Amino acid sequence: MITEWSAYDMAQRLDDLAEILHACVADGASVGFILPHTQAEAKSFWQGLLAEVDGGARRLYVALDQGQPAGVVTLITAMPGNQPHRGEVSKLLVHPGHRRKGLARQLMHHLEAEARRIGKGLLTLDTRTGDAAEPLYSALGFQTAGVIPGYCLDVHGERYDSTTYMFKRLD
Template identity: 40%
Template sequence: MRYIIEAVANLDAKLLERLTALLADCVNQGASLGFYRPAQTERIVNYWQATSKQLENKDKQLFIAFDEQNNVAGTVQLNLCQKQNGCHRGEVEKLLVDPTFQRRGIATHLMKALEAWAQQHGIQLLYLDTQTGDKSESFYRAREYVLSGTIPSFVTDAQGMLHSTSVYYKELR
């Protein structure tokens, strides 16, 4: 099956609904994405509405993988640094792949699209964080992201238990 990766600048109501469902599915499957299980739809809708404003302001780039039937298979975001001395860097956020589409290379294609866009727009450094011990760490290492370090007690789970986060970076030279 083929997938098309598109940079999306506007979230209409239908796409907002599809992205809300995708994020909720990923959270409910156990992904550490800033939301507790079970996913609360109102919080996720608020998140996407705020993201929509960032897209309109060009503070963020959103890449979406669509399948041949125009279903949202996955997405990733690049948060652009707004500081004058940081315009060469960007933060990778919310790499999501619909659980029914996982293990098909979609995350890799999304990251390649994000990295290519970043290079074309003068971004030289990407960074991200993920919960320490999460399966995503091996994915990022395979994509040549380097572990910078860990921050203890960075996030909590729904039970209030503290977890560390691992910070990774990649230079795009």
């Protein structure tokens, strides 16, 4: 089951969100953090998004597995004035203990439907080149716009990984 969480929902379940993020980073996800990564850092990240969600600049969709938060994805809706038709996919995360159940695909389908509903005709995202998420995005109809080499440090802080920018037209 996929549901949209308000800032209030997030505030009530910060520990659950932090656990998903923390577990994904510990498993090697390239989502902006370097190991060692603490639960407190993960919680702080989500706390930092409360105002964006409350103000409507970002939407948070949560996948529940047997009633427990197991995955998340955000849709950034606040875009510059010349890009009102675009949304940005950010932080698609599925807890390692809940993978291989189709939750990432369900989250993305829900996000796309919501993006269409609010008038977004174009989605963009970036993902570490060669990451397990890249074929998922391709299978969902995202096209590669380009690759930027040496974009960010890997989760261990040992090398620079490339990132692949992708897009999907919804109209």
